[in-house]
Structures are given as C-alpha cells and as structure tokens.
Amino acid sequence: xxxxxxxxxxxxxxxxxxxxxxxxxxxxxxxxxxxxxxxxxxxxxxxxxxxxxxxxxxxxxxxxxxxxxxxxxxxxxxxxxxxxxxxxxxxxxxxxxxxxxxxxxxxxxxxxx
Amino acid sequence: xxxxxxxxxxxxxxxxxxxxxxxxxxxxxxxxxxxxxxxxxxxxxxxxxxxxxxxxxxxxxxxxxxxxxxxxxxxxxxxxxxxxxxxxxxxxxxxxxxxxxxxxxxxxxxxxxx
Numbered sequence: 391x392x393x394x395x396x397x398x399x400x401x402x403x404x405x406x407x408x409x410x411x412x413x414x415x416x417x418x419x420x421x422x423x424x425x426x427x428x429x430x431x432x433x434x435x436x437x438x439x440x441x442x443x444x445x446x447x448x449x450x451x452x453x454x455x456x457x458x459x460x461x462x463x464x465x466x467x468x469x470x471x472x473x474x475x476x477x478x479x480x481x482x483x484x485x486x487x488x489x490x491x492x493x494x495x496x497x498x499x500x501x502x503x
Numbered sequence: 504x505x506x507x508x509x510x511x512x513x514x515x516x517x518x519x520x521x522x523x524x525x526x527x528x529x530x531x532x533x534x535x536x537x538x539x540x541x542x543x544x545x546x547x548x549x550x551x552x553x554x555x556x557x558x559x560x561x562x563x564x565x566x567x568x569x570x571x572x573x574x575x576x577x578x579x580x581x582x583x584x585x586x587x588x589x590x591x592x593x594x595x596x597x598x599x600x601x602x603x604x605x606x607x608x609x610x611x612x613x614x615x616x617x
Contacts, residue, residue, distance in 0.1 A: 423605065430512070432591060432609035433546065448604060480545060491536055491548030492605070502525065 392417045396481050396495035402473055403502055406414030411466045411498050421484040422464040423448070423492065424456065426477040433480065439464055471502040505530050509608030513573055517616050519588050522579040524611035526592035533597035535575040536605070540589045582615045589613070 394415045403409055416421065423438040425448075435448030439458040453475055455467040464483075468475060478499050482492035506529040516522050526535065534553045538546040550559055552575065559566045565578045566603035575592055593607040 402566060425607075431607060433593075433607040434564070435607075436605065445603075449606070479575065482546075489534070489551070489553070491538075491551055492546075494545040501569050 394495035413464045415483040419483035423482050424466050425480045473502050476502050505606045507606045507608040515614045526575040528573045532594040536593045538591045
C-alpha cells in the first residue's frame, strides 16, 4: 500500500531533550515536506526537500533540522525542544513539487513539557 | 512572503444546504491545491487547479481558480454529514527558488447538522 509512515504517533518529552520524528515513504516520491498544525494557524511548512541531499527552509524552520540522505526517508530533528514546539506534525510526500498533490502521513502529536 | 488567507474559519450548515470556502493569496500563484482533513485525521489531497479561470468538478464539489490566479473557491452542493471536516487550500509559486514551497490557508472547519 502506498503510504507515508511517521513515527511515533504520540510523544511527550521534556524541554531540551533531543528527539527525532521519522518519516518514510514507499512511493519513490522526489519531494518531501514537514508541516506543523496549530489551531487557527492551519498547516505551516517547516522544511521541504526536492531530492536527496537537497533541502530548503519553509515558513517556520527555527528550532528544527532535517536531512535527506535517502530518497524514502526524511527525519525531523528537534535538537533542543521547547514548549512552543508542542504541536501536531505531519510529514508529506509528492511525486514532484510543482504539479502533484501531497500524500500525508498520519501525524505525530508532540508535547514538550 | 507568500500568504494565503482562507475564509470563513468556521461554517455550520444544515444537511442539504450549500457550502463555500474562499481562498485569497497575496501573490500570484502557479497552482492551487485543495485538501480535506476529517476530524482526527490527516489532510487528503482533493484536486489541483493550474490554469487561470479553471473550473473543476468532483461530484457535488466545484473548484474554481480566479482569472488573476490569486484566489480560489470550493463549493459543495447539498452538503451531507460525510462532508464534515476541515478544508484547506494551498498554493505554490513555481518561480525562483521556491519551487517546493506550498503555503496553506488556515482552513475552514465545516460542521453539518443532520
């Protein structure tokens, strides 16, 4: 089944403790992206990647890192999480960024205390 | 930077009534995409519009892209309880170095009362 898989689904952590949210897609998509969703703010793009080793900042990149060492994987790294990063995170992939819709993962609900 | 505004934020309708959500961009867009997110779920891609003035239909859903490619709308005819969810528009500008950047509107939360 074609899908984007995120892990974990839920995560509670403490301020400053480094964490990684994994994202993997099995559709051979070139484009991958991370979004955070907060009430009233919609989906805001954190980072996106157009191919292996090619990444760029979205609208809210501060406090996040990404890497794209393999085409299928696009992990999101929070090196020193803070409470304002408490949010619902979605990973998404697209065959090509400029003409195809994104397939979203099921989401990761992160709470930083 | 590019901003995409969506209204209304909330819409409550009786089953059978029509529903429309509007999307406006601060800049000219190369494309507009629409997504639906069911409560507790993830966004699901519905459709993409690319051409100026384009109109597309999916059963009871009608999507329009403005002539200036700065606004779009989604209209649902005769809503059903299965239409409940949040509808998002999202736009891109393929020019320059931001080819992969997709900016979402804030979404319209649709509630349908049976």
